[in-house]
Each structure stands twice: as structure tokens, then as C-alpha cells.
Amino acid sequence: MTHPATAMPAISYNFAYLDEQTKRMIRRAILKAIAIPGYQVPFAGREMPMPYGWGTGGVQVTAALLGADDVLKVIDQGSDDTTNAVALRTFFETTAGVKTTSHTAEANVIQTRHRIPETPLKPGQVLVYQVPIPEPLRFLEPRETETRKLHALSDYGLIHVKLYEDIARHGHIATTYAYPATVNGHYVMDPSPIPKFDNPKMDHSPALQVFGAGREKRIYAVPPYTSVVPLDFADHPFTVQRFSQPCALCGAEGVYLDEVILDDQGGRMFVCSDTDYCAGRQAEGHTGTLSAPDAPTRADEGPKEGCS
Amino acid sequence: MGIAAPAAGFAEPVHESQRTFVALMWAMAEPALPRPLASALTPPAPLSPELAAVALTLLDYETPFFLDGPLAIAPVAAFLRFHTGAPHTLVAAEARFVLCADAGALPDFATLAQGTADYPDRSATVLAQVDRFTAGPLIFSGPGIPDTRRFGAEPLPADLAARLAANAALFPLGIDLVLCAPGTVAALPRTTRPVTPNP
Amino acid sequence: MYVAVKGGEDAIRNAHDLLARTRRGDPGVPEIGLDQIAEQLGLAVDRVMAEGSLYDRDLAALAIKQARGDLIEAIFLARAFRTTLPRFGTSVPVDTTAMAIRRRISATFKDLPGGQVLGPTFDYTHRLLDQGLATTAQTTVKKPAASASEPTGEEAAVASPPMPRVTDLLGDEGLIEPAPADDGTAPTDITRTPLSFPAGRPARLQALARGDEGFLLALGYSTQRGYARSHPFVGEIRFGTVEVSLPVEELGFAVPLGDITLTECQNINQFKGSATTPPQFTRGYGLVFGQSERKAMSMALVDRALRFAELGEEKTAPAQDEEFVLSHCDNVQATGFVEHLKLPHYVDFQAELELVRRMRAAHATDEAAGAPVPTQEAAE
Numbered sequence: 001m002t003h004p005a006t007a008m009p010a011i012s013y014n015f016a017y018l019d020e021q022t023k024r025m026i027r028r029a030i031l032k033a034i035a036i037p038g039y040q041v042p043f044a045g046r047e048m049p050m051p052y053g054w055g056t057g058g059v060q061v062t063a064a065l066l067g068a069d070d071v072l073k074v075i076d077q078g079s080d081d082t083t084n085a086v087a088l089r090t091f092f093e094t095t096a097g098v099k100t101t102s103h104t105a106e107a108n109v110i111q112t113r114h115r116i117p118e119t120p121l122k123p124g125q126v127l128v129y130q131v132p133i134p135e136p137l138r139f140l141e142p143r144e145t146e147t148r149k150l151h152a153l154s155d156y157g158l159i160h161v162k163l164y165e166d167i168a169r170h171g172h173i174a175t176t177y178a179y180p181a182t183v184n185g186h187y188v189m190d191p192s193p194i195p196k197f198d199n200p201k202m203d204h205s206p207a208l209q210v211f212g213a214g215r216e217k218r219i220y221a222v223p224p225y226t227s228v229v230p231l232d233f234a235d236h237p238f239t240v241q242r243f244s245q246p247c248a249l250c251g252a253e254g255v256y257l258d259e260v261i262l263d264d265q266g267g268r269m270f271v272c273s274d275t276d277y278c279a280g281r282q283a284e285g286h287t288g289t290l291s292a293p294d295a296p297t298r299a300d301e302g303p304k305e306g307c308s
Numbered sequence: 309m310g311i312a313a314p315a316a317g318f319a320e321p322v323h324e325s326q327r328t329f330v331a332l333m334w335a336m337a338e339p340a341l342p343r344p345l346a347s348a349l350t351p352p353a354p355l356s357p358e359l360a361a362v363a364l365t366l367l368d369y370e371t372p373f374f375l376d377g378p379l380a381i382a383p384v385a386a387f388l389r390f391h392t393g394a395p396h397t398l399v400a401a402e403a404r405f406v407l408c409a410d411a412g413a414l415p416d417f418a419t420l421a422q423g424t425a426d427y428p429d430r431s432a433t434v435l436a437q438v439d440r441f442t443a444g445p446l447i448f449s450g451p452g453i454p455d456t457r458r459f460g461a462e463p464l465p466a467d468l469a470a471r472l473a474a475n476a477a478l479f480p481l482g483i484d485l486v487l488c489a490p491g492t493v494a495a496l497p498r499t500t501r502p503v504t505p506n507p
Numbered sequence: 508m509y510v511a512v513k514g515g516e517d518a519i520r521n522a523h524d525l526l527a528r529t530r531r532g533d534p535g536v537p538e539i540g541l542d543q544i545a546e547q548l549g550l551a552v553d554r555v556m557a558e559g560s561l562y563d564r565d566l567a568a569l570a571i572k573q574a575r576g577d578l579i580e581a582i583f584l585a586r587a588f589r590t591t592l593p594r595f596g597t598s599v600p601v602d603t604t605a606m607a608i609r610r611r612i613s614a615t616f617k618d619l620p621g622g623q624v625l626g627p628t629f630d631y632t633h634r635l636l637d638q639g640l641a642t643t644a645q646t647t648v649k650k651p652a653a654s655a656s657e658p659t660g661e662e663a664a665v666a667s668p669p670m671p672r673v674t675d676l677l678g679d680e681g682l683i684e685p686a687p688a689d690d691g692t693a694p695t696d697i698t699r700t701p702l703s704f705p706a707g708r709p710a711r712l713q714a715l716a717r718g719d720e721g722f723l724l725a726l727g728y729s730t731q732r733g734y735a736r737s738h739p740f741v742g743e744i745r746f747g748t749v750e751v752s753l754p755v756e757e758l759g760f761a762v763p764l765g766d767i768t769l770t771e772c773q774n775i776n777q778f779k780g781s782a783t784t785p786p787q788f789t790r791g792y793g794l795v796f797g798q799s800e801r802k803a804m805s806m807a808l809v810d811r812a813l814r815f816a817e818l819g820e821e822k823t824a825p826a827q828d829e830e831f832v833l834s835h836c837d838n839v840q841a842t843g844f845v846e847h848l849k850l851p852h853y854v855d856f857q858a859e860l861e862l863v864r865r866m867r868a869a870h871a872t873d874e875a876a877g878a879p880v881p882t883q884e885a886a887e
Binding site (some may be wrong): 022042053056083115177241259 | 519565588594699700701703704705839843847854857858859860861
């Protein structure tokens with residue numbers, strides 16, 4: 001009782017999954033996005049074989065610019081080994097056959113969710129961000145028809161009022177991630193939900209930064225060497241998070257750390273969110289409080305290998 | 309039927325259009341910096357292989373194109389129509405892409421689509437041919453340029469600096485300019501501003 | 508020594524293997540065939556074709572099997588495949604007046620040219636579980652009697668008398684607003700052009716046709732309960748097959764490609780008239796792949812509600828809000844974004860954790876000092 005196989009055409013996919021017409025449409029959007037830094041170019045985002053909200057915008061941007069000789073790195077939360085990073089990297093290995101790496105310095109295309117690598121980016125690299133909500137005004141004004149007018153007028157009073165209310169209420173600005181920034185002195189941009197710790201890395205970066213929002217069907221970009229200035233007030237300047245202790249594995253300071261809960265007794269440690277950066281430092285011989293053999297040990301279960 | 313078949317398109321459309329796009333993307337991201345663009349196309353004259361590669365990479369049925377000056381001849385239009393399916397418009401203001409054989413005779417930017425306040429991306433991209441790029445006499449600044457960058461090309465209109473300054477003053481509206489020379493491509497998007505050199 | 512968790516690739520591979528085994532279930536039970544799904548779960552196939560906007564029964568059946576019967580997951584599979592297909596052209600508009608009818612009912616006229624054709628419907632069944640279906644033994648189905656007054660299935664295609672649409676009959680008398688004239692412009696395609704607002708009716712209808720049945724059902728229901736009430740009557744629901752043809756430029760005429768099954772719902776709604784227009788009935792329109800009256804009717808209700816502005820009505824309800832309805836009716840988008848909350852967010856959470864700790868510390872200090880305590884609110 002099997003269905004005749006002849007009834008169904010063979011299913012095959014193009015290089016990097018997308019058909020060429022879709023790539024052209026996305027490429028045109030990328031060029032305009034670069035020409036108008038921070039402006040959200042509408043594009044006819046396609047359904048992708050991963051769910052909306054799981055990186056379809058970033059995947060479409062990457063698929064449109066990726067070439068057979070490129071070396072791709074995919075991170076989520078700063079790590080190459082989180083499930084979604086693995087799934088997206090495998091997608092490009094399968095559909096484009098490109099070489100992949102976890103080393104920031106070796107990649108010329110880096111797709112990311114929620115972080116900018118700690119290793120400074122270089123000229124010629126493209127950082128592709130996955131963006132859930134591209135509109136920095138969305139939670140202040142849900143209507144596209146309205147936000148488009150506000151951008152056209154460069155009217156960002158709503159955001160300033162929101163930030164100022166934070167200060168009035170808390171004594172400081174209470175936005176910790178997806179912190180809005182002005183690009184090239186004109187458009188205010190949502191930098192995607194990166195911690196505000198990463199905002200300074202966007203300013204005058206030598207790399208090209210392209211943002212893809214698949215569900216919301218928007219692409220925007222920051223060319224290299226372009227000003228990206230977080231919104232703030234003269235008496236309440238922008239500041240980034242600081243951690244009171246270094247990474248417990250590599251001793252790095254001035255990097256973004258993840259908090260790992262070790263037990264149910266309040267035991268916790270802080271380790272680099274950027275796993276490639278952390279592994280590189282450990283390989284160079286840097287150690288932290290929990291990395292040396294004589295450091296306090298923790299029983300591990302299951303097969304695990306080093307943070308590499 | 310007596311109609312000659314148009315010259316061939318990309319031998320490997322997927323990879324050649326990707327390489328052409330990446331050259332264009334970086335040209336746009338780092339304005340006034342010529343970068344290599346290889347093209348094996350043999351389009352009808354006076355369309356250059358490089359401009360043809362750019363056109364085949366960007367144009368399709370969604371993007372009306374306008375042919376300016378000497379490019380406005382039937383063989384060129386037929387070549388582009390055949391390979392891209394893009395509609396050929398005779399109204400410059402309706403075109404998403406304006407192709408120009410001689411950058412020395414660029415059309416008046418005011419006759420082209422500038423975008424709208426709500427949708428500044430709905431503006432024309434001008435694709436023009438030059439003979440060569442030179443390191444000056446113009447000096448530019450803007451996004452993608454650390455400090456300033458010297459740039460020139462031959463031929464270019466004598467008043468190009470003034471026209472680009474006027475274009476940049478329209479930001480976020482304005483046209484974006486792509487220049488193709490043999491084996492090379494460079495771009496001057498609307499954000500790129502001429503700087504008056506110190507005397 | 509602390510060793511960070513690694514092995515994402517292995518874990519994912521194992522999860523995929525488990526999924527494949529779970530999908531298959533007990534290997535002692537025969538594996539379900541696509542023909543069984545297509546034939547016996549036909550309405551599930553119809554829904555996947557409609558909301559996947561891909562008319563292919565075999566692929567929809569495959570998607571349902573692969574998705575373990577999760578229809579939104581199956582719709583997602585169909586959409587992700589559809590998006591890779593090259594576009595050959597645009598068909599000639601289908602003519603539902605010429606539909607080979609399998610079911611056709613009107614709630615507004617007791618009888619009408621062509622008659623009422625009940626067709627295959629649950630409408631008049633008693634919803635009692637039928638234990639007769641519980642056995643896998645060959646169930647006997649009555650063959651249609653030669654003298655049956657209601658044609659079914661393929662016979663209908665041959666036997667149908669002309670069946671003018673009810674709205675056309677009313678239109679002859681000028682009692683209902685005319686259908687919008689074809690001004691020759693190509694309708695927008697929301698899969699090729701990003702939706703912008705105001706979207707206009709063609710884009711709205713396309714979005715609704717692809718929209719989630721449950722979401723449209725709830726919105727349509729809300730209009731009946733007074734949230735943008737428009738006093739609807741079901742002028743006509745028809746379900747059957749229509750021919751699809753593709754114009755071929757070189758030939759100068761359209762070439763028939765085949766038949767597709769559609770459900771069309773034409774609602775007739777009250778309209779008091781305005782300064783320029785005498786009182787007349789207005790239209791709400793629903794058109795869906797396959798057999799889905801619930802979806803077609805919900806679509807027609809929401810379509811009419813969204814037309815409030817052109818008819819000079821007051822905007823009072825969610826079903827009238829074009830940006831709200833269209834931005835949220837797509838279940839592939841909605842399920843993706845809701846379910847993306849499962850993805851790791853620990854970088855952002857860390858930022859919030861640090862902020863809340865800092866604010867709590869400040870709160871404790873202020874309290875100890877007797878200072879007024881600001882209320883606390885976490886960022887978005």
C-alpha cells in the first residue's frame with residue numbers, strides 16, 4: 001500500500017538553499033542597506049527550513065552573500081556549540097558545502113545571535129546578525145505606519161522619553177540589551193538583542209555588519225568605519241556592564257561572562273560567553289580559578305570535553 | 309526568423325553572480341575603493357563585460373532598467389532582457405537601475421528616482437562605465453572610509469564633486485553610483501561626501 | 508575542575524534519531540502510507556495545502572506524515588519547500604461560476620437556480636462516535652444509488668446544471684455592491700513583495716487565505732459577538748473543482764494545466780448606505796484550497812470587517828485592524844516566534860540578572876537609610 005514514487009517529483013535545492021531570484025532580491029536589499037546605514041530595508045523574506053524567530057533573517061542574508069570559498073562561523077550566545085548554532089552551521093555545510101570554523105579570526109562570514117565576538121573583527125569580515133524585532137520603536141509604537149513616519153522625521157523623542165523615565169524611576173537607564181544606537185548620525189537602530197556590553201564594538205568596526213530580520217522582513221546594515229553611538233544623556237552617559245571577577249576558566253577580564261550555577265547551595269561561577277575566545281586563551285596558558293588541576297573540583301557526569 | 313541569438317550569459321550563474329555581488333557589496337561598503345571584478349562575458353558593444361556582469365547579477369523582472377546615451381540600442385536592450393527578464397523602461401525616473409556607457413556624461417541625478425522619506429531605498433542605482441580609476445583628484449569621506457580617501461576615474465563629469473555633494477545633502481534620499489572599469493568596480497553611495505582638499 | 512558542556516552536534520543527532528523512532532511508533536503497527544493520508548485524512552491534507560499555499564496533495568500528505576500529524580508543522584514544511592520553487596507565471600483568474608460543484612448551499616434563498624447541493628458534509632450528522640470505524644476491517648460504504656438526487660464526486664462535474672453565484676443574482680437587481688472591477692493591475696503577492704500598510708484588499712485576501720484557521724475563526728467569531736458586527740448572511744458556499752490555465756505569450760492563449768479543488772464563501776452583509784450610496788448589501792469574501800468551509804467563512808467575515816474604512820464604518824474592534832490582523836494571522840511566523848523562546852537567551856538574561864541584583868542592592872541600601880524607595884521594573 002505504498003504510494004507510487006513516480007507521482008512525486010524529485011526534490012533538490014540550489015547552492016545555499018535559496019533560489020537565484022531570491023538571492024538577487026536579498027542582494028539588492030543588502031546594497032541599499034549599506035548605502036543607507038541603519039535604515040531598515042523591507043525585503044520579501046522567504047519561508048526558510050527553520051522556524052521564524054530562529055535566525056531566518058540572518059540565514060537569508062548569509063545564504064545570499066556566501067560563496068563556495070568562504071569560511072563560515074556561526075555563534076549563538078557567543079558559543080559555536082549551542083544547539084541552534086550547530087543546526088544553522090550544519091545547514092550551510094549541507095546546502096553550500098562551505099568550510100566552517102569556530103575561530104573568529106579564520107572566518108570571513110560570521111553569523112551571530114545575541115553577541116559580538118570578543119576577538120576584534122578585521123577588515124574584510126562580514127558579521128551577520130539574527131534579528132527578532134528590528135524596529136527600535138516597536139515597543140513604544142506598535143504600528144509600522146507610525147514608526148516609518150518617525151524614522152523619516154528622525155523623531156526619536158519616544159525613545160529618549162523612555163530612557164529618561166528609566167532615569168527618573170531607577171536613577172539610571174534600565175535597558176541592558178538591544179540598546180538603541182544612532183548610526184551615522186541619522187537612523188536609530190536596534191542592534192539586535194546583544195548585551196549593551198557589545199555596543200561599543202559596533203562603532204567604527206573595520207568589519208561590515210548586516211542585520212537580517214526574517215519574520216519582520218527587514219535588512220539593515222552598518223558599513224565599516226561608521227559611527228554607532230548609543231543613545232544617552234549628558235548627565236547619564238552610556239556605560240557597559242562590568243563583572244566583578246574574571247573568567248573562571250581563562251582569567252579574562254573586560255569580557256562578557258555567563259553565570260553558571262554549580263549546585264543548589266548558591267555555588268556559581270562566571271565564564272566567558274565567547275567560547276572560542278576562552279579556548280584560545282586557555283590554549284595560550286591562561287588559567288582561572290576553576291581551571292587549574294588543584295582548583296576546587298566538581299563532579300561531572302556524562303561525556304564532556306574541554307571548552308574548546 | 310533572422311534574429312541572432314543574444315551573446316551568452318554567465319557560464320556558472322550561481323557562482324559568478326555571487327562573486328560579482330560580493331565585489332559590489334564591498335565596493336558599496338568601502339566607497340571610492342576600486343576592487344577586482346572579473347567578467348568573462350562578451351556583451352554587445354558598447355556594454356562592457358564588467359557592467360554586463362553587474363547587470364546580470366542585480367536585474368530581474370522586479371527591476372525596470374533605463375539605458376542612457378550610447379547604451380540605448382536594441383542589441384544591448386535585447387541582451388539584458390534575454391538574460392534578466394527585467395523590463396526596459398524609457399522613462400529614467402521609473403528605473404531601479406540606470407545604465408550609462410560613459411560616466412563622463414552621467415544623467416542629471418534629479419531626473420532619477422531619489423526614494424521617498426518613508427522608503428529611501430526606492431531610489432535609482434546608477435551603473436556607469438569608466439576607462440580607468442585614479443588615485444585622485446577627488447577626496448571623499450563618509451561611512452566605510454576611515455578618515456578620507458583619494459579617488460578619481462576617467463572620464464568623469466567636471467562638476468561631479470558638486471553633483472555628489474548635492475546628492476549627499478539629500479540623505480537619506482539620493483542615488484547610489486557604481487562605476488565599472490576593465491577588471492574593476494568602485495562605488496560612491498549617497499553617504500559619500502566630497503571633501504574640499506586643503507590648499 | 509569545571510568542564511563546560513559540549514557535544515551539541517551529538518545531542519542534536521541523537522534527538523533527530525529519537526524523533527524518527529517516535530514518529531514511526533510501534534514497528535508492529537503497519538506504517539501509514541501517503542495514499543492513506545491523502546484519501547482518509549483528506550481535510551487535514553486540504554488544510555496543509557491551504558495554509559501552506561502549495562496545491563499538491565502528495566506533498567501535503569508527506570508533510571503530515573513527517574510532522575507526526577502536527578498540522579502547523581506540516582504547513583511549515585510545505586511553505587519551506589514552496590519557497591524554493593521557481594515562478595513560471597501567473598494563471599488566468601479561476602472562474603468559480605464554472606466550478607464543477609460537489610457542494611453548494613445558500614442560507615439566503617430556499618431554492619435557486621442549480622438548487623442546494625448538500626455534498627459531503629458533517630453539517631447534518633449527529634456527533635456520536637461511530638464504533639463501526641474503530642475496526643480496521645473493511646468498512647462498507649454505500650455506493651451512490653443510480654437515482655440519487657444529489658450528485659457526488661466526479662459525477663457532479665458532468666451532471667451539474669448551471670449554478671450562477673448568488674451574489675450575481677443579487678447584483679442583477681443592484682441590491683449588492685458590484686464586485687470590484689478588474690482594472691488590469693497585477694495583484695500584489697505577499698510572498699514576493701514585503702507587506703506594507705495600508706495593504707489593500709488583494710494583499711489582505713492573500714494573507715487571509717494563507718492565514719491560520721484558528722486565528723481567523725476566533726476573529727470572525729468576535730465580529731459576530733459585536734466586535735465590528737456586520738450582520739452577515741451566508742449568500743453561498745460552494746465547493747468543487749475549477750480549471751487552472753496559464754496564459755502562454757508565444758501562443759496567444761491560455762493553456763489548461765489541470766483542476767484544483769476550492770471552497771468559496773460569499774457573505775452578504777448589511778449596509779445602511781451613505782450620503783452618496785443608497786442602502787445595499789455588501790460583500791465579504793473567502794476562498795480556500797480544498798474543502799474548508801470553516802476557514803472560508805471565517806475569512807469572509809474578517810474580509811468584511813477589514814473593509815470598514817471604504818464603507819465609512821467606525822473602527823472599534825480588533826478584526827478591523829488591518830495591521831494587527833495581517834501581522835499576526837500567519838501561523839508559521841507565529842509559531843516560530845513563540846517557540847523561539849525555547850532558544851537560549853542566557854546572554855540577555857545575564858544582563859537582566861545583573862541589573863536586578865544591582866537594583867535590589869540599591870533598594871536595600873535606600874531602605875536602610877530610610878529613603879523613599881523607587882518601584883522596580885525589569886527592562887523588556
